Amino acid sequence: MSGKKPANKAWGGRFSEATDEFVTRFTASITFDQRLYKQDIRGSLAHAHMLHEVKLINDDEFRQIKVGLASILEDIESGLFEWSVELEDVHMNIEAALTAKIGEAGKKLHTGRSRNDQVATDIRLWLRDEITDIHTQLIRLQNGLLDLAEREAATIMPGFTHLQTAQPVTFGHHMMAWFEMLDRDKGRLQDCLKRLNRSPLGAAALAGTTFPIDRELTASLLDFDGPTANSLDSVSDRDFAIEFCAFASLLMTHLSRASEELILWASAQFSFIDLPDRFCTGSSIMPQKKNPDVPELVRGKTGRVYGHLMGLLTLMKGQPLAYNKDNQEDKEPLFDAVDTVSDCLRAFADMIPAIEVKADNMREAALRGYSTATDLADYLVNRGIAFRDAHEVVGKAVAFGIAHNKDLAELSLAQLRAFHPSIQEDVFGVLTLEGSVSSRNHVGGTAPEQVKKAVAAARTMQSLEK
Ligand code: ARG
Numbered sequence: 329m330s331g332k333k334p335a336n337k338a339w340g341g342r343f344s345e346a347t348d349e350f351v352t353r354f355t356a357s358i359t360f361d362q363r364l365y366k367q368d369i370r371g372s373l374a375h376a377h378m379l380h381e382v383k384l385i386n387d388d389e390f391r392q393i394k395v396g397l398a399s400i401l402e403d404i405e406s407g408l409f410e411w412s413v414e415l416e417d418v419h420m421n422i423e424a425a426l427t428a429k430i431g432e433a434g435k436k437l438h439t440g441r442s443r444n445d446q447v448a449t450d451i452r453l454w455l456r457d458e459i460t461d462i463h464t465q466l467i468r469l470q471n472g473l474l475d476l477a478e479r480e481a482a483t484i485m486p487g488f489t490h491l492q493t494a495q496p497v498t499f500g501h502h503m504m505a506w507f508e509m510l511d512r513d514k515g516r517l518q519d520c521l522k523r524l525n526r527s528p529l530g531a532a533a534l535a536g537t538t539f540p541i542d543r544e545l546t547a548s549l550l551d552f553d554g555p556t557a558n559s560l561d562s563v564s565d566r567d568f569a570i571e572f573c574a575f576a577s578l579l580m581t582h583l584s585r586a587s588e589e590l591i592l593w594a595s596a597q598f599s600f601i602d603l604p605d606r607f608c609t610g611s612s613i614m615p616q617k618k619n620p621d622v623p624e625l626v627r628g629k630t631g632r633v634y635g636h637l638m639g640l641l642t643l644m645k646g647q648p649l650a651y652n653k654d655n656q657e658d659k660e661p662l663f664d665a666v667d668t669v670s671d672c673l674r675a676f677a678d679m680i681p682a683i684e685v686k687a688d689n690m691r692e693a694a695l696r697g698y699s700t701a702t703d704l705a706d707y708l709v710n711r712g713i714a715f716r717d718a719h720e721v722v723g724k725a726v727a728f729g730i731a732h733n734k735d736l737a738e739l740s741l742a743q744l745r746a747f748h749p750s751i752q753e754d755v756f757g758v759l760t761l762e763g764s765v766s767s768r769n770h771v772g773g774t775a776p777e778q779v780k781k782a783v784a785a786a787r788t789m790q791s792l793e794k
Pocket residue numbers: 357361416417443444447651653655656657
């Protein structure tokens with residue numbers, strides 16, 4: 329085709345030679361942006377509706393455009409549509425198909441519009457739908473955590489700092505910690521949606537249009553909260569995609585942390601939980617292996633989502649107003665971030681309710697690690713000893729326990745009193761795991777009673793949201 333004018337191109341008028349074959353492929357986005365076909369058609373229908381309303385197209389033209397777009401949608405969904413790389417992107421593919429189907433009326437659709445505001449609209453519409461799905465998945469996962477937390481509100485496990493046994497906590501409390509992380513993620517997602525939900529349509533190429541368009545009308549037809557305020561900003565802004573990836577990155581941070589804990593807990597060394605076989609795979613060489621692939625993959629996939637956030641930030645850095653072709657690079661990272669997050673949420677939401685808790689092993693581990701040492705120090709403080717002195721006394725008792733291979737609760741009253749005369753028979757009440765957790769009975773504490781309250785409060789919030 330070289331040497332010939334690109335007659336099939338919407339912008340071919342001012343060109344005297346055809347586009348280089350490699351450049352055609354290099355500049356095209358059709359291989360990935362065809363994913364926006366539904367939103368592109370929806371946006372075109374709203375635009376045509378508005379053109380008709382302000383009398384830029386007549387009744388018959390509007391009708392033909394509607395019929396034509398509906399049949400294109402059908403062709404695409406039944407796999408009959410032929411995407412052409414020559415036509416560069418989803419917008420020009422659909423517009424060319426429309427003109428091929430209905431003739432002159434098809435050529436009028438692009439009045440008062442540019443691909444710049446068109447793509448900005450499409451991608452917002454697309455992300456808005458995806459955000460709704462992701463929101464639903466997040467809630468499903470959160471509800472799974474609430475059920476598990478409630479069921480295991482009184483199940484005792486060691487709590488860790490520095491991955492060393494610190495104090496006993498309840499497993500339900502641990503699940504509620506995950507719930508809280510996700511709840512903040514949900515807030516960030518909702519926040520992203522609020523700013524995203526404005527219509528760029530009508531900004532045209534960059535400066536607006538000379539036609540008497542009605543931007544309020546297209547915004548409301550597309551269920552946006554209203555039109556964007558500045559045409560230059562409208563066609564160049566990709567903040568919403570970056571915000572989504574920032575949300576996604578933090579969500580993945582949280583899922584990777586939960587994954588890491590599940591992996592540790594499922595190991596033979598911890599043996600706190602069992603992951604059902606359907607979420608694990610085996611080894612081709614070691615017959616005994618059962619690998620926690622699902623949480624490992626979630627942990628691993630976190631990296632690509634961070635990468636997309638960094639990619640999009642760098643894509644926008646230093647870009648002059650208004651639209652630049654650079655922005656075509658926004659789609660693949662955004663699509664992949666959405667797909668990754670959706671899959672990971674789904675995997676987690678399916679897996680959480682199926683976790684089998686090995687309460688006896690958790691309890692055993694909590695008993696082994698001197699996890700009630702702080703309780704003994706607090707006991708002494710309640711009998712008038714300064715905390716620093718109490719800390720010292722208990723440190724010595726722990727050293728004695730280690731030397732004799734006994735936990736604090738296993739020492740006799742006489743042995744304990746050797747460290748401080750204020751210690752009485754009632755000390756065993758605080759040295760038990762149950763005594764320890766149930767005495768942390770305040771908002772945000774690990775007591776089973778508080779866990780149940782936190783679950784109930786969270787359930788109320790969840791039900792208000794829907
Ligand atoms: N495929 C383009 C993109 O994704 C659509 C907008 C093209 N606009 C232009 N002036 N070349 O950004």
